Amino acid sequence: MTMRRRISVLGATGSIGDSALDVVAQHPQRFDIVALTAHRQWEKLARLCVRFKPRMAAMLDADAAVKLERALRAAGMSTEVLAGVEGVCHAATMAEADTVLAAIVGAAGLQPTLAAARAGKRILLANKEALVIGGAAFMAAVREGAATLLPIDSEHNAIFQCLPPGYRGDPAGAGVARILLTASGGPFRTRAIEDLAHVTPSEACAHPTWVMGRKISVDSATMMNKGLEVIEAHWLFGAPRACIEVVIHPQSLVHSLVEYVDGSILAQLSNPDMRTPIAQALAYPERVASGVAPLNLAALGALTFEPADPIRFPCLQLAYDALDAQGTAPAILNAANEVAVAAFLDGTLGYLGIAAACAEALRRIPATPVNSLDDALDADAHSRAVTREWLRRMNAPRMTA
Ligand code: NAD
Numbered sequence: 001m002t003m004r005r006r007i008s009v010l011g012a013t014g015s016i017g018d019s020a021l022d023v024v025a026q027h028p029q030r031f032d033i034v035a036l037t038a039h040r041q042w043e044k045l046a047r048l049c050v051r052f053k054p055r056m057a058a059m060l061d062a063d064a065a066v067k068l069e070r071a072l073r074a075a076g077m078s079t080e081v082l083a084g085v086e087g088v089c090h091a092a093t094m095a096e097a098d099t100v101l102a103a104i105v106g107a108a109g110l111q112p113t114l115a116a117a118r119a120g121k122r123i124l125l126a127n128k129e130a131l132v133i134g135g136a137a138f139m140a141a142v143r144e145g146a147a148t149l150l151p152i153d154s155e156h157n158a159i160f161q162c163l164p165p166g167y168r169g170d171p172a173g174a175g176v177a178r179i180l181l182t183a184s185g186g187p188f189r190t191r192a193i194e195d196l197a198h199v200t201p202s203e204a205c206a207h208p209t210w211v212m213g214r215k216i217s218v219d220s221a222t223m224m225n226k227g228l229e230v231i232e233a234h235w236l237f238g239a240p241r242a243c244i245e246v247v248i249h250p251q252s253l254v255h256s257l258v259e260y261v262d263g264s265i266l267a268q269l270s271n272p273d274m275r276t277p278i279a280q281a282l283a284y285p286e287r288v289a290s291g292v293a294p295l296n297l298a299a300l301g302a303l304t305f306e307p308a309d310p311i312r313f314p315c316l317q318l319a320y321d322a323l324d325a326q327g328t329a330p331a332i333l334n335a336a337n338e339v340a341v342a343a344f345l346d347g348t349l350g351y352l353g354i355a356a357a358c359a360e361a362l363r364r365i366p367a368t369p370v371n372s373l374d375d376a377l378d379a380d381a382h383s384r385a386v387t388r389e390w391l392r393r394m395n396a397p398r399m400t401a
């Protein structure tokens with residue numbers, strides 16, 4: 001008999017939240033929503049609460065939580081409303097939930113996702129930044145909490161599907177030669193390099209194949225997203241750096257590939273719609289319809305692949321460098337990138353400044369070993385401070401003689 005899943009959605013108002021709730025709504029007999037959380041979009045969360053009737057809802061922002069509670073009571077609903085990080089962490093750990101969808105954007109997702117791991121939940125992981133920062137500590141929490149980690153980042157979900165069932169984090173033992181992560185190349189793959197200095201946030205967010213939140217859209221344009229995904233793959237699949245390669249595939253139909261020592265390459269293909277990997281992970285090991293149209297291979301014509309240009313995409317190399325440096329380096333890189341992307345989105349930093357800010361943080365802050373999660377969180381805070389200071393200097397009026 002099919003097990004009924006009781007799901008807590010962290011980051012319910014975002015792009016991944018939308019896709020996940022769309023799949024859930026197609027299978028009311030299989031999936032129950034027990035908690036929904038968001039940052040400050042209380043009106044949208046109120047609508048979702050009315051539709052999915054969770055037991056509890058949490059808003060990071062305390063004022064938004066008050067407004068949400070008022071709106072829900074006016075709608076005659078008794079949904080418990082909590083606020084702050086504690087509220088979000090309660091949604092991640094509550095006994096009523098067996099499954100936690102980790103879809104908060106950025107480092108803010110680390111604490112609740114880690115709490116879900118310690119509580120032994122089945123975690124559907126979209127929040128790659130948690131793994132990039134938390135690394136070994138996060139994976140240890142998954143093991144110690146006997147949690148289950150199912151990747152829903154499309155590339156990692158594809159790799160998961162191409163690895164043998166029961167794969168235990170040992171590529172050599174499973175006969176895996178290489179993991180090949182595909183990247184679309186984003187909106188600037190063919191843009192003249194001289195023009196990149198002038199691209200705007202709306203151009204950077206206009207992804208050619210995927211519809212996503214703004215931060216990850218910018219990360220896709222710079223290919224920092226792929227760099228973070230290399231680090232994510234390293235932790236998820238126990239793969240050494242030399243075993244993880246990136247190839248550009250502009251059609252975004254092959255979501256990643258696994259090459260075996262006998263020369264076989266297995267790939268997962270589907271339309272670029274996050275409902276496919278989300279449905280795969282929600283129902284795993286069973287399968288459910290996702291609402292995504294099937295691929296018409298004959299109509300597609302061609303799938304193309306090309307190498308990533310290191311001059312156009314310096315962020316990818318920075319991520320490999322951070323993985324090589326180990327310790328706190330990935331946390332330093334991720335934090336600098338979050339600060340720089342936010343500055344780019346609010347118009348205070350040019351596009352090329354994103355890679356420059358990340359390189360500067362990695363250069364200025366030496367990587368040190370991570371013996372505890374606090375080491376990684378300290379590095380995150382240090383890198384944010386250094387990057388904000390760098391931004392202030394960049395934006396300070398120039399002294400003239
Ligand atoms: P989004 O910006 O659309 O949504 C983010 C969600 O997180 C919102 O619900 C927001 O309210 C919540 N949130 C933001 N800051 C918060 C905070 N400080 N505390 C608590 N909640 C907070 O982002 P998204 O595109 O849905 O991406 C979510 C995560 O999934 C990211 O880590 C991203 O890298 C990953 N991901 C997204 C896609 C995609 O297609 N969108 C694909 C793969 C991976």
Ligand code: MG
Nearest residue numbers: 153154155229
């Ligand atoms: Mg991805």
